[in-house]
Amino acid sequence: MALNIKHYPQDYRTVYNPVEVVLFESTTAVRESTGFSYLIDVKDGATLLGRLKVPPTTAGYGRFDLAGIMESYLTSDFGEINGTNIESVFFNNNSYKDFTLEFGWLHYGSGTVYIEMPKTVILPDGDTATSKTLLTINASLPNYRRELVNFYDWQYNNYFQNYIPGTVNRRWLTNQPKGSQNSSYNLSLQYTDEGYLYFLMDSPTNFDKIILQTYTSTGADLDLTELSVPNLSTGKHIRIPSAPATLNAINSSRVAVGSQPIVGTTAAFYSIQLKYGTDDFMSQKMFFNIDTECRYETRRLEFLNSLGGFDYFNFTKVSKHSEEIDRKFFKANPSDLNTSTGAIDYSITNREKVQYYTSSKSKMKLNSDWINAETFNWLLELIESPEVYMLDTYTAPSGSTEIRRLPIKNIEGNWEEKVSNTDKIFNLVVDLEFSMDNNRQRF
Numbered sequence: 001m002a003l004n005i006k007h008y009p010q011d012y013r014t015v016y017n018p019v020e021v022v023l024f025e026s027t028t029a030v031r032e033s034t035g036f037s038y039l040i041d042v043k044d045g046a047t048l049l050g051r052l053k054v055p056p057t058t059a060g061y062g063r064f065d066l067a068g069i070m071e072s073y074l075t076s077d078f079g080e081i082n083g084t085n086i087e088s089v090f091f092n093n094n095s096y097k098d099f100t101l102e103f104g105w106l107h108y109g110s111g112t113v114y115i116e117m118p119k120t121v122i123l124p125d126g127d128t129a130t131s132k133t134l135l136t137i138n139a140s141l142p143n144y145r146r147e148l149v150n151f152y153d154w155q156y157n158n159y160f161q162n163y164i165p166g167t168v169n170r171r172w173l174t175n176q177p178k179g180s181q182n183s184s185y186n187l188s189l190q191y192t193d194e195g196y197l198y199f200l201m202d203s204p205t206n207f208d209k210i211i212l213q214t215y216t217s218t219g220a221d222l223d224l225t226e227l228s229v230p231n232l233s234t235g236k237h238i239r240i241p242s243a244p245a246t247l248n249a250i251n252s253s254r255v256a257v258g259s260q261p262i263v264g265t266t267a268a269f270y271s272i273q274l275k276y277g278t279d280d281f282m283s284q285k286m287f288f289n290i291d292t293e294c295r296y297e298t299r300r301l302e303f304l305n306s307l308g309g310f311d312y313f314n315f316t317k318v319s320k321h322s323e324e325i326d327r328k329f330f331k332a333n334p335s336d337l338n339t340s341t342g343a344i345d346y347s348i349t350n351r352e353k354v355q356y357y358t359s360s361k362s363k364m365k366l367n368s369d370w371i372n373a374e375t376f377n378w379l380l381e382l383i384e385s386p387e388v389y390m391l392d393t394y395t396a397p398s399g400s401t402e403i404r405r406l407p408i409k410n411i412e413g414n415w416e417e418k419v420s421n422t423d424k425i426f427n428l429v430v431d432l433e434f435s436m437d438n439n440r441q442r443f
Contacts, residue, residue: 002026003103004122006061009134012160012200014308015071016140017151023062023103023121031060033107038062039117042069043100049073053106066101066134073097074138076304076387079196079239081403085251088210088227091235092198095138095308102131137200137237138308139173145380146417148175148306163307164202170274170283173198173237173309175381177374179287181219185372186269188291188314190298194391194403195243197272197286198309204233207274207282209256210240212247214267222267225258242272243312244290263290291316299366302405304387312391313382317367317427323438328357358440361433368428373418379428383413388432409435 007022023038025031040052050069054062077092104117120130141151153159163171172178174197179186189195210227227250232238241247244263252260263270267290274283293316305311334350337343371379382388388408396402413430 002122003105003119005103005124005132008124008132009155010158010160011135012164013134013136014139014141014151014154015067015074015136016138017067017155018065019067019070019134019136021064021066021101023064023105024060025056025105028060030105030107031056033109035106035108035113037106038064039104039106039115040064040066041102041104041117042066043102044073044097045100049099062105066099070097070099070136074136076138076308076310077237077239078405079194079241079246079302079310081194081246081391081405083246083249086241086246086249087230088241088250088254089229089232090196090239092237092239093235095198096135096237098133098135100131100133135236140306142306163200169281170199172284172286173200173307174305174311175307175378176311177378178284179289181215181271181287183287184289185375186287186289187375188289188316188369189243189312190292190300190314191244191263191265191290192393193243193300193312193314194246195241195302195312196239196246196310197242198307199238199240199274199283201232201236201238204231205276206232207276209275211273211275211281212258212262212270214263214270216266217268223258223262223264225262226256227254227262228256229254237308239309240272240274242286242288293317293369299364300391301366301382301408302389302391303382303385305381305385311381313368313379315366315428315430316369319367320365322363322365323360324363324433325358325360327355329353329355354443356443358442360438360440362436362438363431363433366430366432370425370427372425376418376426376428379413380415383411383415383430385411390432390434407435409433 004024006024009019013019037053037055042049052064054064056062074097075094077094080086102118103121104119106115118130120128122128141154143151149159176187212225214222216222247263248261269289271285271287273281273285276282296318299315299319302310302312331352332354334352336345336350338345388411389405391403392406393403411430411432
C-alpha cells in the first residue's frame, strides 16, 4: 500500500486563497476500511497546531484546504513611524510562516480507532517524504482582474517566481505603478511623508545593497546613495524604507556611499532598487515624485494590499470632515405638578423627550489629484482593503510634530476600470469612516 500526494501547493503560497492538498491511498482494501479518513497534521516545527480529517471521495481522493488554520497564524507588519536612526531593512515575521505538514489516515475496527500517522508519502514528482514544509504569505489574490496578478497565474503558471529574487528585476510586493525616469505620473509623495516597500527573499544572499538615485526636475542625476543591509540570514518577508522622511531617518552607519539626508530638498524625484555585488540589480526600479501641496491639507492613507505589503497614497485636494450623529430618546412625563398647591404649572420648558444616548461617527471625503488610468486602477486595492489607516500629522502634547495612525473602519468610492487609450486623466473621490465612535454624556 502507498499514500500518494496528488496535488501540493508551491512555497510562497497566498494564504487567503485555497491552500489545497490532495491525498490518495492506492490500496483499495485500505480505502474501503470502516470509517477510513485521510489525515493531515499542521505543525509549527514540532508543535501540533491542528489535525484535519476528510473522508475519501467516491473516486478515493482526500481533498484538504489548509487555508483556514494557516491564516489564523498570519497577521501583518506595520512600518515604523516617527523613527530616528532606523535600520535599512526590517523583517516582517508576522506576514509569513513556515508550516510543517505530516500525512496519514485512520479507520475503525472492533471498537478501536487505528491511526497511521505520520506515513511516508509519494510526492507528485515520485520522491518520498515523511513530512513537507510549506511557506505561506499574508496575501489574497483576485480570481480575475485583467492585468493584475491573479490567483490562477500564481498557482498554475508559477507566477510567484517573479517575486523571488533568483534572477534580476524581481517584483516588489505591490501593484502600484513602478514609474519611470521620464514619467510625470510617478507616485507622488511629500518631503515629510513616511512609508515602505515590501519584498520577498528565498536566500540570505539575494541582495546586499539598496541603491537610491535622486534626480533634478529635468531628469538629470543628482545624488547617488548606497545603503548597506543587516544580516539577512533570518526572515523571508522584508520591509525597506521608501518615503523621504523614512529614508532620511536611516542610521548613518548604513550609508555606505553618499550621506544623509538621502533625499535632499533640491530633489524632484528619486528611484529605489536592490542590488547584489557590483552589477546585478535584484529588483525592479521604483520611482517616486516629490510634490508639495500648498493649498490643501494632504491626507495620506496606508493600506494592506493584495500581496501582503502596505501601500500608500496621498489625497492632495480638498478634504471635508463630517460627523454622522445617532441619538436615542425616551418619553417622560413632565414634572409640572406643584406639590405645594396641587396646581399644574404648564410650561414650554418642560422636557417630554429625553435624549439618553448620543454617539457620532467621524467621516471624511477625500479627493485625489489628477491621476492616470494605471494609478486609478491600482487604487481599487485601497477601496477593498481590509486594513486602512490615515497617517495623520499632529502636534503632540510635548510640542513635537509627530505622525499617528488613525484606523479606518470603512472606505467607499465609485470605482470603474479606466482604459488608458480612451480615458486620460481623472481624480478619485472616496468617503471614509473612522473606526471609533465619539460618545457624549448620557441623561
